[in-house]
Amino acid sequence: MSTTAPTSLDGVAEALASGGRPRAGGTDLTVLHRLGLARGPYVDLGGVAALGGVGWRADGSARIGATTPIAEIAADERLRAAYPALTATAAALATPQVRAAATLGGNLLQRNRCSYLRNPHFSCHQSGGTGCPARTGVHANGVAVDQGPCVAPHPSSLAMALVGYGATAETRARGTLAVADLYGDGSDPTRDHLLPEGEVLLAVDLPVPEPGERAAYRRATARTAAEWPLVEAVARLVVTDGRVRAAGVAAGGVARTPLRLTEVEQALIGRPADAAVLAAAAALAAERCRPLPQTGYKVGLLRDTVRDVLERAAEQG
């Protein structure tokens, strides 16, 4: 069997049933294929119209098809008004070429960027081996919340933003589940998401937008662009009469899974959105950290990245 490009969902299901692997933008898969970390036959999803595009429900909430390009999400005016934390994240990740080709689904289900995983000299939990050479070797970009054998942070920026919204994922066979549940608790070192083989992600559903939501996204990097974040964070706040009424805060680059920082959110809700409250809330993010020998710096960086997005979200409006 070779690469196929079905035009219907049933066609996709059929091709997957005979051992195919979904391919969306191919921006990750093409490299994994070249490195021998992925094998075809591939089932191109681009021809299935039902999988792409943004839809709106009567209650004002959005459904984003899995093959919607990231650039389209970033540029969608209505999405920007309703879910500014999502569009800000989409606009800031990777590069224009990547955003144009890469899709929502591919972003959520991509492989992590551990340099040991992608180097053919090494084998690890993720590539069929039994250990984690990064844990005993170089892991300066690794996790600061040690959840299990693998130390590679989850790569998906959009997953982080969606977790911050409590969004849900629609799958073909398993129905609907929380986006957070695509990833579990990070203790499985063999994979970056928990969807079984042959499963298709259809779309992501967002909750009803919060009127007046303000948002900010930030990644800590050395260079100005096109660099994987050491830490990234996104915050969305609804502030009325100077008090935080609703909050969603999430972080990436620090754990095997995208993290929703509920402890930070709780420390904000009902409180005045002033500098002291924001800083104290951000400081709570550090408490869940269990850094590795080379990632101690991420503890403070997580706290301060969260502080930065909280302050910038609160400043708006």
Add this chain to the structure above:
Amino acid sequence: MKLTVNGAVTGVDADPDEPAVRTLRDGLGLTGTKLVCGTGVCGACTVQVDGVPRASCITPTAALADREITTVEGLGGEHPVQRAFAAHDAMQCGYCTPGFVVEAAAFVDGWRVEHGDTEPSREQIAAAMAGHLCRCGAYQGIYAAIAAACAGRHDEPAEPARVDAAAKVTGAARYTTDVRLPGQLEGVIIRSPHAHARVDAIEANGVPLVDLRPADGVVRYAGQPVAAVAAADHAAATAAAARVEVSYTPLAAVTEFGSALAEGAPLVYDTEESRKSALSSAEGANLPGRWQGNLHTTSGLPLPGGGTAERRIERARRRGDQRLVSAVYTTAVQVHSALEPHASVARFDDAGHLHLYISTQRVSAVADAAAERWKLPREQVHVVAEHVGGGFGAKANLTADAVAAVELARLTGSPVRVVLDRAEELTDGGSRPGSRTELSLLADERGRLAALTVDAQGDGGASTGSSVGLMARLMYGTAPRRIRDSDVLTNLPPGAPFRAPNGPQLAWALEQAVDEMAHRLGEDPISLRRRWDGNPKRRALYETAAALPLWTGRPATGSAAGRFRRGVGVAAGNWLYMASPKTQVELTVERGTVVARSATQDLGTGLRTVIANVVREELGLPADRVRVEIGSSDHVPGPPSIGSRSTTSVGPAAHDAAVRLRTALREGAGTAGREAPVAALLDGADGLRVTGRRARDRGGYLLPFSVADAAIGRGMSGAVHVTEVEVDTLLGSVRVTRVWGGLAIGRVYAQGPARNQAEGAIIQGVGYALFEQRRADPATGVLLTDNLEDYHLPGIGDTPEMEIHFHPDGWEYVTGGGVGLGEVSAVGVAASVGNAVYNATGWRPLDLPIRPDRLLEGINR
């Protein structure tokens, strides 16, 4: 499968899962699209898919079906962006240019539709070009070109800033990686997976194979070449390589600089014999020295006053003298990573001549070396490097790619191409050794330099040859000093000469120490340098620098408050002036055009343009009547593109040739021709040929002899960099916002390319200061930074606003009046960033690169 490319429907036999870049380049021969990183980071492979730029290395070929594909070839050459890139000199080597141009064309077209003919901001341009990297650092020109094209200023053709601009913006420029000869095979190098091992046997299993093992059969780093094989195409060659069985006896390895000198550490070179033939990161021969385990101490000429310097510093240390500045400074290994990897294509013709296409900075020397190695008469070796996609020092020899290609060509009887992939390039393509430098600087009670000691250890993996301390002999007067240079050997890939070898490592230590001394003495760092530095040309630069608003408006050190802190730092650079006295340029009149030839090459420095400019100016000819043909070892002798020698050597030889040609033309034309413009005389002079030479400098050179045609000239070239940074004290990043670069190099032969190169040096220095760091897995010695996602090159958004100032005086005794700038412009940049960070934060960074984690730890300590 059927593809619509550049408006035409073509059938191609392609694997739908292969990256599209392979299909376009290998399948369709559209070699304007370049393959560099293969991971979507650098943008060299960018093509438009239905008008939208896409990185074709991470696009499966299947995704091209039923789409309109536009490659750089399809833009035609008259797109305003192409004209703008040519006019604003938005390129050096040109290897990144097609990718930039294809992206920028879409951006500019879209911008003009949406915003009319207006200029976008720098930030907008940086955001649009975030998916592109230019290792040469031509970003300033790229900004200018895109802004001007958006504003509608390039709807008409304009004069290009360099003569090969048109070839570079259209993808027509042919690099070695683009060479495809009939019947050509693809070669692949088999490399050691072990950091240290004896190679016991190589079982070819029927695959045509050449042995590349080192003479003693021991490999000393992971990635060292062991053998090479060839097959019909890349996939077949990779498969063939997998069939070869190499048996190794692994040996204990040392993979960390910090543990190489420990008791009982495995030895990288353990026999007298192996030490004699140790790999070297230095240009030319191995430096002699003494071995103690993995420590190799270079026996340099002892300096008078060494003992005095040590004693003074020791006494000052004992009395706790505030005027003693003493610290340990370290730098990371920096990888050259030219965007065109090392590449060679070899062919033997029926007469037994070797034709070697190679990405090299030394066509002549490579031809000499090839003749010697394969025992061929020199005139039967033809080395070609038409366009070279960057080199920075690492492409100066008969490297493994060349050896493999030639030997495989001889073995198989077919032409063979060997192109390193990015992982190979970043592993074995050369690097600037890291360093650990203990430096002490003592001032006397009147603030004069009283003593200087330098103990520098090079971190060049399995190579010796580091001499960081060398330049410390040649700066800041004649106060007593003791300099010691050594190498600490490890089982990691070896270094290679890199633009101003050893210069930035020393400057990182010395220029920060001088800055610290100024701080201790309560003196302006520029005025301290003015007092200490005897170089008259650099003193002129200090005058100018001291008056810059950038400098006079700098904050008091440590006075800045708040999250974002601004600081300004200064550093000086010092470099040798070298020339190639045997350089010649030949001019021939061919069908009304003057053709200039020399066995030299243009790796982005603009040498073609230098020659063309000199000849045109002297003869008063329009652009289309001078053509430059370089990049072939068959021409009259020309200089290598190393040691900042090429321009200062070729310029005067071209001038001499032009003068001779005019004389010959006028003589040929008799009395009637005496007053005629040269252009009018060319038509009747077909075949007329003259050769120009570079006359000796007035007063000669520093040494009466020269080795390999490298004459060390009299006088040192100088640079001063004044650099502004903005430090984010919350998240730890440093942005270099403005840089003033003053260069004392005399005459500038080609303004645009010279400025461009000086700017590129700043950008590489910014990378060195903030981002670039080679890292290896300690257990295996395998590099983790063997890709451009993990090895961080500076991007367009990291580009400061730059101003380059050329100080014209001081080189009147040099033939032609100007010296090279490639190296001196690269020496002090990182140190000026370090001093600026200190000025901004009051914390002095001692270790490069200044990563966010280091900065945060430093300022929060």
